Amino acid sequence: MHRPISPLPRWRRIARIVLILVGALGLLVLARTWWSFRDRNPGYAVRLDLDGATATREPRPLRVGFGRVKINPDLSDPRRPVWLAGFSQHRAATAIHDDLWAVAVVLDDGHTRLGVVALDAIGFFHDDVIAVRRQLAADLKLDYTIVCATHNHSTPDLMGLWGPDLLHSGIDPAYRQQVIDAAAKAVAAAVGSLQPAQLALHEIRTPPENIVTDTRKPIVFDADIRMMHFTRPDTGATLGTLVGWGNHPETVWSKNTEITADFPGALRDALEHGVTHEGRQLAAGLGGVHVFVNGAVGGLMTTHPTVTVEDPYLKKEIRDPSHAKSVAVGRQLASRILARLAEPGAAATTHAPIAIRARTLSLPVDNKLFLLAPILGVLDRGHTGWLRMRTEVALVTVGEASIACIPGEIYPEIVNGGVERAEGGDFGIAPVEVPSLRELMPGKVKFVFGLANDEVGYIIPKSEWDQRPPYLYGAKKPVYGEVNSLGPETAPLLHAALRELCAKAK
Numbered sequence: 001m002h003r004p005i006s007p008l009p010r011w012r013r014i015a016r017i018v019l020i021l022v023g024a025l026g027l028l029v030l031a032r033t034w035w036s037f038r039d040r041n042p043g044y045a046v047r048l049d050l051d052g053a054t055a056t057r058e059p060r061p062l063r064v065g066f067g068r069v070k071i072n073p074d075l076s077d078p079r080r081p082v083w084l085a086g087f088s089q090h091r092a093a094t095a096i097h098d099d100l101w102a103v104a105v106v107l108d109d110g111h112t113r114l115g116v117v118a119l120d121a122i123g124f125f126h127d128d129v130i131a132v133r134r135q136l137a138a139d140l141k142l143d144y145t146i147v148c149a150t151h152n153h154s155t156p157d158l159m160g161l162w163g164p165d166l167l168h169s170g171i172d173p174a175y176r177q178q179v180i181d182a183a184a185k186a187v188a189a190a191v192g193s194l195q196p197a198q199l200a201l202h203e204i205r206t207p208p209e210n211i212v213t214d215t216r217k218p219i220v221f222d223a224d225i226r227m228m229h230f231t232r233p234d235t236g237a238t239l240g241t242l243v244g245w246g247n248h249p250e251t252v253w254s255k256n257t258e259i260t261a262d263f264p265g266a267l268r269d270a271l272e273h274g275v276t277h278e279g280r281q282l283a284a285g286l287g288g289v290h291v292f293v294n295g296a297v298g299g300l301m302t303t304h305p306t307v308t309v310e311d312p313y314l315k316k317e318i319r320d321p322s323h324a325k326s327v328a329v330g331r332q333l334a335s336r337i338l339a340r341l342a343e344p345g346a347a348a349t350t351h352a353p354i355a356i357r358a359r360t361l362s363l364p365v366d367n368k369l370f371l372l373a374p375i376l377g378v379l380d381r382g383h384t385g386w387l388r389m390r391t392e393v394a395l396v397t398v399g400e401a402s403i404a405c406i407p408g409e410i411y412p413e414i415v416n417g418g419v420e421r422a423e424g425g426d427f428g429i430a431p432v433e434v435p436s437l438r439e440l441m442p443g444k445v446k447f448v449f450g451l452a453n454d455e456v457g458y459i460i461p462k463s464e465w466d467q468r469p470p471y472l473y474g475a476k477k478p479v480y481g482e483v484n485s486l487g488p489e490t491a492p493l494l495h496a497a498l499r500e501l502c503a504k505a506k
């Protein structure tokens, strides 16, 4: 015998189903959150203190090598659009106007070997940098490799933020792998071509007018050109250069759908091949391979569409965004560099001790968008834990040059001085990121590599941080910048870490 089971009332059955569904959804969100914040490289940490003392005691001849590998995406399959990064979502590439490259230089003082590879890319996350380093075979004997992105806004999305819509990543994993492989190959090729070299350092004053504008107060630029010029000790022939300057490569602006290396490509081309127009050579090139590394591009350095740039060789003024305007910006830099190298008497050395200090750093993620984006799968990068992100800073010296490696878009006032207690700022505090990095850095010619070994977004002085009214300097609307920053502690933490490395290096 059994008692008949009375069926649950209808509303209770529905409530039970709803509860189960909500519970399942909650579990899914939890699992997704755990998955997106997992550490892709557990235990990875860099703590490097190579002081260059042996190279100073026992100097050996400097050697340098260059390598480059093309990193054009495949546009042949219309079913797989290539999403361009940097402006709005859903901007599919339509053609390749000029080639994208991974360009590498390797320096070796006989004791320490340093690799630098610059990618024509919007940004390259730290996990991808780790992937490049892991591909570099031990027999390449690299002590440290810096992987930089030029921050080019006409290249395939490598950060995930510029897909078909706000909810989908724009990264093609196959392309990301192609760039990782190419970066490693370029560095390996540079090691393979190491040869005796002499190094001359140059700093070229470059007023920003009619090249680059600053779209956020205070008005501070990183507009001077800094350069390492490597030549053969026997003939003086150019082997290549490493050029640093700070500006957003977004000259062709938001309507452009053609892949281009923008002004860094035009600069490299003019330095190598010179400038030819309608069959007439207007400037002779240097030959060699040229590496462009971007500088302090935050706060916000750009060749805005309202800026008129003159092509110094064609004597033509260009205002509207176009490939010709990118070329004009690149040639503005090239003409100054070529003029400087034509002057006699630059001091060159065949001995340049290399010292490297690098640290892994964990940064807090304060920005709620940076919390949501990983969960949505739009942002896929290395976290070391809940709301913590792994990144890296470094300070390198090469003879009388120093290089600060900044993992993002730093505001130039942190680099060159001029951080303000900004009227309307959220914290109402005195400048935190002082003294400026260039005051702290050792050496005579002080390079700042932006987007080096990571891209964490804007690095904004805490005293200029502003999300709440009243807005900065009496502005009616919120200023642009904070939305693309990890948070107000990013700049103080990076500045403090670099300050410590600078103190060790002095």
Ligand SMILES: [Zn+2]
Residues within 6 Å of the ligand: 151, 248, 297, 409
């Ligand atoms: Zn930017």
